[in-house]
Amino acid sequence: MRPLAGAGLAALLAVSLASCASSDRDTAATTSSGGAASEASSAPSSSSGATGSESGGATGGSDDQLIFGAAGAPSMFDPLYATDGETFRVARQLNEGLVTFTPGTADVAPSLASSWESSEDGLTWTFDLQDGVTFHDGTPLDGAAVCFNLDRMYSQTGAGATQAQYWSDTMGGFKDSGTPSVYASCAAPDADTAVITLTRYTSKFPAILGLPSFSIQSPTAIEQYDGNNVVAEGDSFVYPAYALEHPTGTGPFTFGGYDQANNTVTLLRNDNYWGEKAKVGTLIFKIIPEETARKQELQAGTIDGYDLPNPADWDGLTAEGFNVAVRPAFNVLYVGINQKNPDLQDLKVRQAIAYAMNRQQFVDSQLPTGAEVAQEFYPNTVDGWTDQVTQYGYDPEKAKALLAEAGKSDLTVNFWWPTEVSRPYMPNPRDVFTAFKADLEAVGITVNETSQPWNGGYLDGVDAQQADLFLLGWTGDYNTPDNFIGTFFSDPTSRFGTEYASWGTTLSDALGAADTIPDEAERTTAYENLNKQLMGEYLPAVPISHSPPAIVVAGNVQGLVPSPLTDEKFVGVSKS
Template identity: 75%
Template sequence: MAACASSDRDNATSSSNAAPATSASGGSSAVETSSGGTGEGSASATSSSGGGGETDQTFIFGAAGAPSMFDPLYATDGETFRVTRQMSEGLVGFKAGTADVEPLLAESWESSEDGLTWTFKVRQGVKFADGTDLDAEAVCYNFERMYSQTEAGATQAQYWSDTMGGFKGSSTPSLYKSCEATDAASAVITLTRYTSKFPAILGLPSFSIQSPKALDEYDANDVKAVGDSFEYPAYATEHPTGTGPFTFDSYDTANNTVTLVRNEDYWGEKAKVAQLIFKIIPDETARKQELQAGTIDGYDLPNPADWQGLTDEGFNVAVRPAFNILYLGIDQKNNPALQDLKVRQAIAYALNREEFVTSQLPEGAQVALEYYPDTVDGYTTDVEKYDYDPEKAKALLAEAGQANLTLNFWWPTEVSRPYMPDPKAVFTAFKADLEDVGITVNETSKPWNGGYLDGVDGRQPDLFLLGWTGDYNTPDNFIGTFFSDPTSRFSTEDAPWGTTLSEELATADSEPDDTKRNDLYVALNKKLMAEYLPAIPISHSPPAIVVASTVQGLVPSPLTDEKFMTVFKSE
């Protein structure tokens, strides 16, 4: 996920043109980037093997963490999506190098005047990796499968609940109403209300269309809660089956590698490399050393301190625009003190965010005033601001009767995120800030996909480090995702404003008039920072991706959702 979108398309999402990636040295990157005029990505580099056609090459990418599994419906993290987006596709996608919505498995679509009924013309001649045909029935099967999740499956299908709302039979209202295949090429999706984010949300990996045959055969819905974690069925671990340019080969947990192979029956232009390997290397320094040694061909999120050195060594470092937010999450469930606004404000004043941004983040990073960057509608500088003021923090804690407050603060290991290149350093800085105002910090660290995300979603910590890279350019993709559900990781259901906030978010997203909707989000941002403060916004940080000098055809994505089908290596 990550950066700006563009143009109003078929009542889709309104946004601004995505900026092209730039090199760390200030000039244009040798990696293929988006072309300035149209925002269209380019992958037209040629090689000595004949114009960059299909090769027998292997491209090895250094991944910062292990995928949680391979069914995108249940995924929430970037490392899982990095793999699944190579194998699966949705009805719509995003133009390479931008966040512009474009046709993918749907050749076109149209909506009713009220924005409730959407007819998608399904691309014909497309086959899933198991040889079965894509048609409108398969599309509707997928949407009904998503909508019908129960128990552990509903818990893990977080992108559905974040964007669509409730599941079939639940008391939570759902944006989704039905899907009908009126003929083999026409899938009609009906919504319960207008939303500013449709059909852009269908470009998210979680809404990928997967083989109904394989989903049935390998019990795709059989997700089980096991303690604080989840156990996934054979479909999600061994048999993911989509329509993408690569197909699943193996996940070697002993050697920490995920191997995909070219889909020789892909409906579009075939992948240029025969094999795509994700080598899991949790340590960023180790990833850099493997790139330097030539054992991998690239990796994401190089440490900003290494950008210039890598460029000087001849590697291609492409810096994407910052379209993200790092926040300090506050869970109000376990510690009643955190239900007091004064305590949450004290935490905000305690954090030296300016020092953190200038000392740890790359050039171009900014302290966040609210929960999304200034390129998104509804952004306003007229919000309550929390400059670093430890004395004010101490005073607020004393007023709240919490001068001796103890908080359980979690941070993730085995991961780097676009908004958080070095989680330990973030934690260390903010732990010291909190202790300076008298707060006792109990530390817990867990692997990103080895207990951290599950623990946060299980509402175990008091404070936690997380963030978000935008999927598309609407306010709802940020604050709607975070705060629409009062029972989410922020545990606002007992706050007097918890239900009110959910209703306000739904009202804003449902407003079809652009000007009125913008005004609603401006008002919401003011209230979020002054009256609610369910988390502390920290920073926006531009992420980079680095590849070897021989790598061609990579289109850096402002959404950090690079597709590797266009990548190859010059001889």
């Protein structure tokens, strides 16, 4: 997904999309005000913008008002068309899906569906809906509303289909796209039931229904405010009034407005919420692009918390009385290897690169307590992880020998790293690059450096296969192997250039086949074998580390549960 711009129908203002590439969807936090400032200043306008008393003069002092420092502006407010973490952070408070994840875990739990069951072949899923749920506009939640949403997602065309990336990544094609889809149909036999039929079994169902992009939104509001009318204008998109001004879900907060002058998104407690009511009356996301500025505002008491504090600040913030909540490390950092470069098509060369990098030293010197070297491309809490993979300990002499055997002792690589960004798995990209550049040069590899802004050339260049080596990673959306290695390596023409390898299509086909295996034990074995092949026979990238990111709140804030998925909900958060 490349960074794009958009404009609102109401104000025709540009929207800078903080979109993440398809293997990097998590909260983007910029380290330079340049890129993120443009996100803040060009975010969607709202005719129902928050008043000065709600946002402009907001401080962290009111017990009934919580202000959270956001790293960037949301792209808009309809999660169907979003891929960026700041949009999802807002969407999670406004909307709900049929399922959710148990707080603090990646385990699927009931949400708008109180229970569900599947047919033996995993193709038919029957969801029993919660009683007494209404959307923010008073429309009742029923089976027909659920099917309206699923069919809406499936029926996207043109610019809407382009932007509904989570659907295409998980479900496949759209109704009229000609590309096969996992989704077949939805039926509502009665008001309390929705039955979803799939074309094939997939291991990621029903977990994907807990993602913000699969939120169940008000059919009334979507139709009233022309919710499907996304229009492409060159490299930009025009979003409808629904996405910019009238998002309408079932969640514990309602949309209060976006105030561009004060860079705040305001949400209000939904007093008609079907579950436990929010503990604060007003939730404000204040857009503060620089991490240092967010820390200073927390220290000054003008905000109540922010995401991704620098690990170097954890001890200091804790000593000052702030609550630094460390999430489980449900992520991976890797150095991608693009085999468009013929020199990198030799497995011995890729193995030499792996042996050359002192990953343990990097983890010990740059990452927080609890981080560890990655043996493969996802954490050991995900099915299919196995310790029976090829290990690449730090061995510069072996790296030199492999390069010599391959006739590449004079190897030169173009190594890219991103600026204006910090990721949960990569707090400081410059330092990551510097460490591994030195390791590669120590075994005789010449490194040509390229640095580009994350949303200003880096992702575009990596997607266009301009980089030989590059830094990227992933925070899991849900707990399946397919969400990690299926996302990374299923496309043989991806940024890894595996179309140049004889095994590129074979790997893609094997990943797709593993996801369709209904038997859990058989599926786990298939993924174990794939992990062995990825690390031993293929090595399209070098997994580096799993790192626990943190979220910090003021000492008087209670109830925020850190999530390995970084999908924290604010409904249970209070202040004393």
